[in-house]
Amino acid sequence: MTRTRRGIFGDDAGGNDGRGNGHEDLPPPPHPTPAEMKAQLMETQRAMGEDFLVTKPPVFKEAEEPLQSDEWLNTIEQKFCLLRLTEHLKTKYASHQLHGPAGIWWSHHRSTLPRDAQIAWNQFKVAFRGHYIPPGLMSMKHTEFMRLTQGTKSLTEYLHAFNNLSRYAIEFVDTDAKKIASFKRGLSPKLMKTLANNKCATFNEFVSDALTQENQNNIYTASKNRKRAFEAGLS
Known part of the structure; x- marks a missing residue:
């Protein structure tokens, strides 16, 4: 039977453990069974x-x-x-x-x-x-963006629709200049006329100006309507 010996600082060439006591080589651990491997994998x-x-x-x-x-x-x-x-x-x-x-x-x-x-x-x-x-649906969304206009929507509603659909046409909104041009294209004729020569450098600035202009237009329209109603009441 094979025995190994260890010297004072470990196994020496002769296998002596320094105490004259030998010990048998330990057998390798057993391979896990398929059931044990499966359990380990599940864990x-x-x-x-x-x-x-x-x-x-x-x-x-x-x-x-x-x-x-x-x-x-x-x-x-x-x-x-x-x-x-x-x-x-x-x-x-x-x-x-x-x-x-x-x-x-x-x-x-x-x-x-x-x-x-x-x-x-x-x-x-x-x-x-x-x-x-699916590619077909993405293409439909792209077309929807290209046809988007403000119509009867408020500027805030139009902005929401624009931001949502612009994700399907990144090539038209990947710079501020392109984004402004695309947004301006769908504005109502009244706002388009007012903002046609706007020189804002960023999209956020342009939208801010457009919101301010829309508010001024609404105030003017409300004032005219009140005046007409007043004049109609006098006649």
Whole structure:
């Protein structure tokens, strides 16, 4: 039987432990059984899942605008940057945040795949974007932006619609000059005439001037209406 010996400062070449006492070589630890490996893997995944939930990932149910779907996807990916997850676990945790109509969609999509299929994160993103952010819908939103006008909306209502739709036509709003030109294009004729030669350098300054002008126009219109009502009462 093989024995090892240790010298005063450790094993010497002769294997002497300095006390004349030998000890048998320790056997290597036994390999974990498949059941133990599975239990260990499940425990690791459970801990990672708890870490993911600590980041407070947003729930996704449905989106009124396609870019809301894209924003959710980007937020989830930012959460993943804080953790060390496999591509398959990313899909598992993200799909856990799909509730309501989105959860139903995922269940239906999942049923079209093999029962034990491991779905990588990129596969999830392709399926998610294909359902919630199809190119045709993005094109429709782009056209809606190009046709947007103030019409009967107040300037604040027009600004809200402009900011919402401009996200689908970034090439027309990626500088202040382009943004002002696009915004000015849809103004009511009355405001357009007043602000045609406005020289504001920033979009926020232009909107501020437009709001001031709209308020002045409203005061003038209200004054005229009161005068007409007064004159009509005298006649």
